[in-house]
Amino acid sequence: MERSNRQPVFSGADRLARSAAQYLDGKRFGLLTNHTGITRDFRSTIDVCASQSAGKLTAMFACEHGIRGERQAGVLFEDEVDPELGITVYSLYGKHRAPTPDMLEPLDAIVFDFQDLGVRFFTYLTTLIYTMQACAKAGKELIVLDRPNPLGGLQVEGGLLREGFQSMVGGWKIPFRTGLTIGEFARLVNDQSGMNCNLQVVPLEGWTRDMEFPQTGLPWTMLSPNMPTMDTARVYAGTCLFEGTNLSEGRGTTRPFEQIGAPWLNGKRVAEAMNKRGLPGVVFHPVYFTPMFSKHQGAICSGIQVYVTDPKTYQPVRTGLYLVEQVQKMHPDHFAWLPPFKEGSKSFIQLLTGSDVVPQTLHEPGAGEKIADEWDKEAAEWAKTREPYLLYE
Template identity: 60%
Template sequence: MGNGVLVGADQVDRLSGSLKGRRFALLTNPTGIDSGFRSTIEVCAGIEGAKLSAFFACEHGLRNELQAGVKFEDHTDEEYGIPVYSLYGKNRVPTAHSLQGLDAVVFDIQDLGVRFYTYLTTLVYAMSACAENGVKLIVLDRPNPLGGHRVEGGLLREGFYSMVGAWEMPVLSGMTIGEFARLVNAQAEKPCELEIIPLQGWRRSMEYSDTGLPWIMPSPNMPTIDTVRIYGGNCLFEGTNLSEGRGTTRPFEMVGAPWLDHKQLCDTLNALELPGVRYHPVTFTPTFQKHAGQLCKGVFTYVTDKTSFLSVESGLTLLHHIVSLHPNEFEWQGSEDGKTFIDILSGSDEVRRRIAQPEGLKEIAASWKRQSQEWGEQRKSYLLYED
């Protein structure tokens, strides 16, 4: 049991009490396990006096079998013979039909505490659907992998909501997924009946590696806590024509392109002496997605001090210097709902419009710092755990 941290899925007695006499669905993926490596699917299927009637599956599928962005539709689970309702196909929100006859939905997914990681959006959508259909939502809480203090980035603005951002929040929330659910429910126009089964033994100062809990990859391109630490800033490169390292063994830690002057870029960045980080030139050849099969000149982000490292500000700075160094080669790319992808990732059109100018970088970073500090105060009344 590691350092004595128990997740919601460990507390079977409490879960059984909440589900007694009820028909329920489970919204989970392979990260839904207890501290002894038993899957939440197995835990829930074994609850006496309650009936597991359906699964809901979000991006990457019920068993993490799909790559990023791959859509899928409803199907029947081969092992349990019950419906699997897709929340990453034509429907992103549980339908009235899929919730019909259910008393509760149990949510158990390891999140990153990062706004554009789609599991948070799925939670928001599930809460809304449960509220509309009179179904209880039970969140089995899990640690924020980066601890409970790290709040970074600007707020998502009206008009830029999407699957990679469904709430007015910064890039890094500084909350567990259960705490976030409490905030959403309090601020929602129509709250759902919500129960959080909290963590036991977790403190805000704990990173995931401090908990002793098993790290199960939350998605195919999130292999380690090192990836998570850098993701908040370097995910912005998904909205550009640079590879963000997908198709390599170190996604998000490396970004690059065939045309990048990576050595000069690293020299420039290291001269800035940004807190807790060094940049080193590397080469890599992605096996899929952007620049697949092409040799890329890249930059590897090495976190030298995880306490002082600012993921979002470092990612913005890296982006600014690439745009400045390669104005002819660099491009914004991708769209969702008719909007440029960088806009919905970053939460407004400010980065796209202003990141090329030095004063733009400084003003965005300062503005985002103020916004994240405001959120840090706003979230306090919804926190469940101490330092």
């Protein structure tokens, strides 16, 4: 783990562990978290909340991947009893996507602690929105323990979500890459929505917007089963677009989202074409891989691996869009957008991109650059919109 010479960074969970009474005194509270809720000294936020004496932890809530990160992407589950603490864990990734009034009735507050990625597709953000709405309606306090944006807080990239395209992978009108911490995001949504949630953000200490996660000195945990490393995090905002296609996005391999491929793809030709574009901060290299699950399970895939050579200049969204465009151009008879999950609903690429522009126009000459330029304009305007909600320099 890279260590910084700057002052140490402490998360909201670290501050809660240090002075729980300041936030929880006399409160019966629930905890919405998962395996990413961890302190600087490797204590689970679950353990922190269960062991403090200021308030009483009476319930827990789990969203995608489960309370301790035990479930794969998209796996639904029901309520359960935590075997260690013997208290109910309410599922927010099954029959319910938000706490119900019955779940909230015995509580004074909910503590929310997740390491977000700073990318719109991550479902933790949408779970936060739904939880804020539920707490506002029930008159309950929501305490968000802030954490760093792993990609830093300076750059924003990608188009805005359009009305009518909201889903679990896009819950608010924000760009692909937000440049916000999860606490800043909560402040923005609370104000823009007018929901008036009783929101308290426990801020970071020592974090500045130019810091990527390795510079914080905080322990990295797999943000999800398919987000194992910082290398994955850097490319995800762009290569996640392949989830909406018939290519493997590398799920079922040790390099998800860094490797893209299919049995019919000519990885060498795609890598050569992409390298000729001279995109900043990135190199493409041909690879072969065999997914152990998900798309093309058990089949040998020809593909490319994305190597980020300069995180400061690398543009993941533009790069990912150009890569989809290149594959579509070179393999028009094989490439396809995945159909909607349900008849009459939006396709996944529409939900990911937040509009129907990409599937409808990307095949046209020069469309990739045109779309990316328009997205850049939207992101630049939105960067001004977010300014009142920023907590850090």
